[in-house]
Amino acid sequence: MQNFLVSILIPFKNTALFLPECLDSIISQTYQNWEIIAVDDHSEDNSLELLISYAKIDERIKVIKNTGQGIIPALRTAYSQSSGILITRMDSDDIMKPSRLKTMADSLAKTGVGNIAVGQVRYFSGTGISNGYARYEAWLNRLTEKGTNYSEIYKECVIPSPCWMVFRKDFDACGAFSPNRYPEDYDLTFRFYEKGLNVIPCSEVLHLWRDYNTRTSRTSEHYAQNYFLNLKLYFFLKLDYKTKRPLVIWGAGFKGKNVAKYLLKKDVDFVWLCDNPKKINKKIYGQELFHFSVLKELVNPQSIVTVANEQAQKEIKEYLNELNQIAMQDYFFFC
Structure with missing residues (x-):
């Protein structure tokens, strides 16, 4: 050598x-x-x-x-x-x-x-x-x-x-x-x-x-966590986000809300999904939250998953795979 x-x-x-x-x-x-x-x-x-x-x-x-x-x-x-x-x-x-x-x-x-x-x-x-x-x-x-x-x-x-x-x-x-x-x-x-x-x-x-x-x-x-999240979003929008595809946020917890705020500041449109009955059809930052089944109605979406719970992540991944979506192309886990 x-x-x-x-x-x-x-x-x-x-x-x-x-x-x-x-x-x-x-x-x-x-x-x-x-x-x-x-x-x-x-x-x-x-x-x-x-x-x-x-x-x-x-x-x-x-x-x-x-x-x-x-x-x-x-x-x-x-x-x-x-x-x-x-x-x-x-x-x-x-x-x-x-x-x-x-x-x-x-x-x-x-x-x-x-x-x-x-x-x-x-x-x-x-x-x-x-x-x-x-x-x-x-x-x-x-x-x-x-x-x-x-x-x-x-x-x-x-x-x-x-x-x-x-x-x-x-x-x-x-x-x-x-x-x-x-x-x-x-x-x-x-x-x-x-x-x-x-x-x-x-x-x-x-x-x-x-x-x-x-x-x-x-x-x-x-x-601090906000530096990590902002860096992820900066590079996601630069490297992997396809502007002609619908962008989806999964989850309306702390991280999901911060992702939404970042995207709103950047004037990036998105659809916000969750499975919490208390949040579905409600608005946060002026954005309505929808049941995750709405994903099937979108044409060729890209998803940012902000759900931290491991079991929920597993279920989301299985659901996305059933829709023939591919990791690091169609969906991206931020947790």
């Missing part, structure tokens, strides 16, 4: 407690042709000093300061200073399994440009993992094992961040870190999908996700 240089981009802020484990896991990789571009996002602890001490020992580690504020400017800064043929990210509080870089680099060397290497992930925490995170991990790994990640892209981020690797050429074609859209990992996933990068299946756990109360994804407003 070819021995491509891998650029590992690491934004960091106040993670001194976890940085040694993170950096040691990279240094001990079985694949050694790498460089670290670590960008300090205005840390207030001794994270910067710790990185500098590592850089003095290993010349493959470069440490610079963020020219802006926040994770996206930090990633842009890191990428601008990178030299690798292959690009990957790393969070400063996580841990790489020893074979992560080799597994990914070998996969890309074998398949070439137009592909994205991913790996399975595992959460770990000193206080235990919640049922929600355990379910997300299992769901994500199921998709990654088959390389079918895009098949459920509107549910949640389907490329395990930061456990991905691509050729620089493909990364540039996807826009790298140019957009100012959060959550930035989910936005990048949608751009991988938009450019048609093939996901290489992986059955091996390559990355360990650390969970703790002050983790950025738990505390930053940029990872």
